[in-house]
Amino acid sequence: MNEDKLLKALKAATSVEVSSRTDDAVLNAAREKAAQMRAAKSIAPRRRLCHLPRRRALEVQQRKIPTPLHRHQGPRHRGD
Amino acid sequence: MDDSVLISRYKAGDAEAFETLYDRYKTVMASYVYALTGSREEADNIVQEVFLAVIRRADSLTPEGNFRAYLLTRARGLALNLKRVKVPECADCPDAVASAPGPAEIVENHESAQRLADALAALPSEQREVVALRAHAGMTVNEIADMLREPLGTIKSRYRYALEKLRAFLCEEEQ
Numbered sequence: 001m002n003e004d005k006l007l008k009a010l011k012a013a014t015s016v017e018v019s020s021r022t023d024d025a026v027l028n029a030a031r032e033k034a035a036q037m038r039a040a041k042s043i044a045p046r047r048r049l050c051h052l053p054r055r056r057a058l059e060v061q062q063r064k065i066p067t068p069l070h071r072h073q074g075p076r077h078r079g080d
Numbered sequence: 081m082d083d084s085v086l087i088s089r090y091k092a093g094d095a096e097a098f099e100t101l102y103d104r105y106k107t108v109m110a111s112y113v114y115a116l117t118g119s120r121e122e123a124d125n126i127v128q129e130v131f132l133a134v135i136r137r138a139d140s141l142t143p144e145g146n147f148r149a150y151l152l153t154r155a156r157g158l159a160l161n162l163k164r165v166k167v168p169e170c171a172d173c174p175d176a177v178a179s180a181p182g183p184a185e186i187v188e189n190h191e192s193a194q195r196l197a198d199a200l201a202a203l204p205s206e207q208r209e210v211v212a213l214r215a216h217a218g219m220t221v222n223e224i225a226d227m228l229r230e231p232l233g234t235i236k237s238r239y240r241y242a243l244e245k246l247r248a249f250l251c252e253e254e255q
Binding site for chain 2: 006010011015021029031074075
């Protein structure tokens, strides 16, 4: 028997399945954790603006005012 | 789909990505731990324990790492730490080896499957471990050497001796 055939035969002969109890325990925990991670992501603030006064924070959030963060991403102006 | 993509998706909250990873590795891990411990129950417990630990620490999982090696290394650590390493005594417990359906043309019946399982169980534990990783995880000898932190030559010779013994065992049984 060549090596490949022997390995395939060994795999088929000595495979061990996990119990449905383990399947349920692992998959339920995985779903719970996934829901937690989704929730954590959805409430995460897009940007930290709490150091700015409220009105200024709103303007920045609505992108009315360019901030250093915006400025360095855009094209450079002549004379900058 | 690649493990790293599935890990990233799971970290983003996609539970189905984790299910795919679990389905991919649960039998590989259980079969490997069974080869180490000789106990289906312990294999089952260790698979559960390793995956639950992965879930608990999902936030810090890194998609770049080798997930298969990570799982198998953790499973091995648990199996060895619990001092449960022993040779499976398949002759006394014929139901110990799961009758997972395999390629029909290779394992034609339960008898030949049992013969192979007995041959594997009769190997020294170091050789059995290498064969189990080759057969169930599909790892190369290089990957096995990396995972077990052993010299490549050592792993190659363990594997070569194991194959020789398995072939000799099967020949003896046939005569």
